[in-house]
Amino acid sequence: MMRSCTAALRTLRVLRCRLEGAFPAARHPVLARRWFSTEKVIPKDQALPNPSWSKDLRLLFDQFMKKCEDGSWERLPSYKNSKLVKEQLSQAQLFTRGYEDGLGFEYVMFYNDDEKRTVCLFQGGPYLQGVPGFLHGGAIATMIDATVGVCAAIPGGIVMTANLNINFKRPIPLCSVVVINSQLDKIEGRKLFLSCDVRSGVDEKILYSEATSLFIKLDPEKSLT
Ligand SMILES: CCCCCCCC(=O)SCCNC(=O)CCNC(=O)[C@H](O)C(C)(C)COP(=O)(O)OP(=O)(O)OC[C@H]1O[C@@H](n2cnc3c(N)ncnc32)[C@H](O)[C@@H]1OP(=O)(O)O
Structure with missing residues (x-):
């Protein structure tokens, strides 16, 4: 018994060294704690209201939750990527979810299949x-990419952005609420064409950005690297 425990620990140490060699990030104390901890991680759905959400974001959230009642719209929980990616990538997470509540990306997505x-x-x-006083263009591009990405991935499976064109028309005030509305325009073989606009929340009067994108469904026969 004692011998098998020692052997198991040795194997674990070897695996850890190999992992750290392959992924230097595994040496980061926070990641190491998460990756090597035996504690069960309880996933938290981050696409739900928290105290940092403004009145406008709550209002829009409530309006969309109402639309979900007849089944035409569906709220997409943030941890439940099973619809998009079959296997759970245990500790991996979208970088948009790496901030503490209210400091970075606060968002929720809704999908209409019809x-x-x-x-x-x-x-x-x-x-x-x-x-x-205004949002960084890269942060706007990130959220556009994530939104059109979900819109492509639900019908398309495993897809990647091949092209993303954005016209930034007005600057978005920091901490304001916007609505990113994306749709799948057409599918040609492995290519999915999408478009999207970003408007001010609640009234949708200000058009902040417009984008078009091309996603490619990955070919299982081809290696990504
Ligand atoms: C669900 C979570 C939401 C989060 C969303 C986040 C999404 C992302 O950020 S992904 C990260 C950024 N993107 C990347 O790193 C992708 C890097 N690029 C690649 O890996 C590859 O180019 C990839 C996979 C997109 C396409 O490669 P591959 O499968 O070999 O495609 P390939 O055979 O060359 O082309 C297929 C078709 O697409 C067309 N195509 C490919 N790339 C482009 C492009 N950039 N522009 C126009 N057409 C293109 C080709 O011309 C071809 O067309 P056709 O079938 O008519 O001849």
């Missing part, structure tokens, strides 16, 4: 500042 549309309600926090 219309092949995804709507993202997004509040960009203070850590996403670009020009003082």
Whole structure:
């Protein structure tokens, strides 16, 4: 018994060294704690209201939850990527979910299967500042990519962004709420064409950005590297 425990620990140490060699990030104390801990991680659905959500974000969330009642729309929980990626990538997470509540990307997505549309309600926090007082363009691009990505991945399976074109028309005030509305326009073989706009939340009067994108369904015969 004692011998098998020692052997198991030795194997674990060897595996850990190999992992750290392959992925230097595994030496990071927080990751190491998560990856090598035996504690069960209880997934938290981050696409639900938290105290950092503004009144506008709550209002829009409630409106969309009402639309979900007849089954035409569906809220997409943030941890439940099973619809998109079959296997759970234990400790991996979208980088948009790496911030503490309210500081970075606060958002929830809703999907309409009949219309092949995804709507993202997004509040960009203070850590996403670009020009003082406004959201960084990269943060806007990230949320556009994530929203059209979901819109492509639900019908398309495992897809990657091949092309993303964005016209930034007006700067988005930091901590304001915007609605990212994306739709699948057409599918040609492995190519999925999508479009998207970003408007001010609640009234949708201000058009902040417009984008088009091309996603490619991965060919299982081809290696990514
Ligand atoms: C679900 C979570 C949401 C999060 C969303 C986040 C999504 C992301 O950020 S993904 C990360 C960023 N993207 C990447 O790193 C992708 C890097 N690129 C690649 O790996 C490859 O180019 C890849 C996989 C996109 C396509 O490669 P491959 O499968 O070999 O495609 P390939 O055979 O060359 O082309 C297929 C078709 O697409 C077309 N195509 C490929 N790339 C492009 C492009 N950039 N522009 C226009 N057409 C293109 C080809 O011309 C071809 O067309 P046709 O079938 O008519 O001849």
